[in-house]
Amino acid sequence: MALELLAPAGDMERLEMALAYGADAVYLAGEDFGLRSFAGNFSRDALARAVAVCRARGVAVYAACNAMPRGAELAALPDWLSFLDAAGINAVIVSDLGVLTLAKQYAPTLDIHVSTQASVVNHLTAAAWHDLGAKRVVLARELSLAEIAEIRAKTPPALELEAFVHGAMCVSYSGRCLLSNYMTGRDANRGACAQPCRYKYALVEEKRPGEYFPIGEDADGAYILNSRDMCMIDHIPALLNAGVDSLKIEGRAKSAYYAAVVTGAYRHALDAALSGQPLARQWRDEVEKVSHRPYATGFYFGEPGQYTEDGRYIRDWQVMALVLSCDEQGLARCSLRNKFAVGDALELIGPDIPPAAVPVTALADTGGAPLSEVRNPQMEFLIRLPRAVPPLSLLRKRVTV
Secondary structure, three states: OOOEEEEEOOOHHHHHHHHHOOOOEEEEEEOOOOOOOOOOOEOHHHHHHHHHHHHHOOOEEEEEOOOOOOHHHHHHHHHHHHHHHHHOOOEEEEOOHHHHHHHHHHOOOOEEEEOHHHOOOOHHHHHHHHHOOOOEEEOOOOOOHHHHHHHHHOOOOOOEEEEEEEEEOOOOOOOOOOHHHHHHOOOHHHOOOOOHHHOOEEEOOOOOOOOOEEOOOOOOOEOOOOOOEEEOHHHHHHHHHHOOOEEEEOOOOOOHHHHHHHHHHHHHHHHHHHOOOOOOHHHHHHHHHOOEOOEEOOOEOEOOOOOOOOOOOEOOEEEEEEEEEEOOOOEEEEEEOOOEEOOOEEEEEEOOEEEEEEEOOOEEOOOOOEEOEEOOOOOEEEEEOOOOOOOOOEEEEEOOO
């Protein structure tokens, strides 16, 4: 197969962004049986529309059905799998052996991908899934590049290998965590993780209720379970050399802006790697302009280490507006996301459009009347851009020094 860039699509808006910014394939989920209950997800009608949009652009669609269902939930699966089969998606992503068995029966035209939730960490397990009918395995995020290369060398060539390249890392083993169940009653293995690994923790002594003693060295406490985010944009050639077929971006629950910017950055990184060229700095810097925790390279080059000073995200940039249309002279009709005014300094980014400064010298309503600022969310307005850009380009602003 051709090397694939696989992007998250939490809802239709995020799917459109992933497509515009260069995804070869997207993964999404319906309202049940996925592992991101709070991602937005797709109703049956919306999923059918998503498939049609993707098919028109030659983009593959994979549907996550990777929750670990309890016995009482199995009865609803045949109907859902039959719907996915009829909807025309390309593959169903599973992690449970029983779900795989049902998928082969009720979705016989679909490829089967085995989720990272199945924790594939060796060639025998990968080959066993292939023997059971899987076309692809999504490798556990705890593998090194050397281990992936060994799996590639010792598995059937027809078995595709998918690996994460960017996004959140779980402090537990590929999502197999029970802490959320214990603390909140929300099952991480059925799509409802409350992410207690990111909570701020302190000690409480039995005879001093209400007195909290910090675990760290100062009064700020400690985030003892917090993990870093993965970023492999500087190492795409190494992933390709290890034998990976699909590069997966994590983030179905993240914003449309994230889907756009990260997909665009990795599109350029993959294309540069395939052409034997270095990645231009302007594209590499894009991953720093989305909300993220401190970056590391996962387990690909050894233990990544934890970041326990705080659980906050780095958010240095904010989306101000979405471009709806733009004429050849750069006059753009936009939809507002956050207020700004004449005199502000913005930055433009778009599908295959490198970042460009946009000093706001004039604004107008859609009738052409001058405005000093735009402040009502979703309002449409006009602004002059330095060049013509396609729809779904974005205007953003640095919000920290």
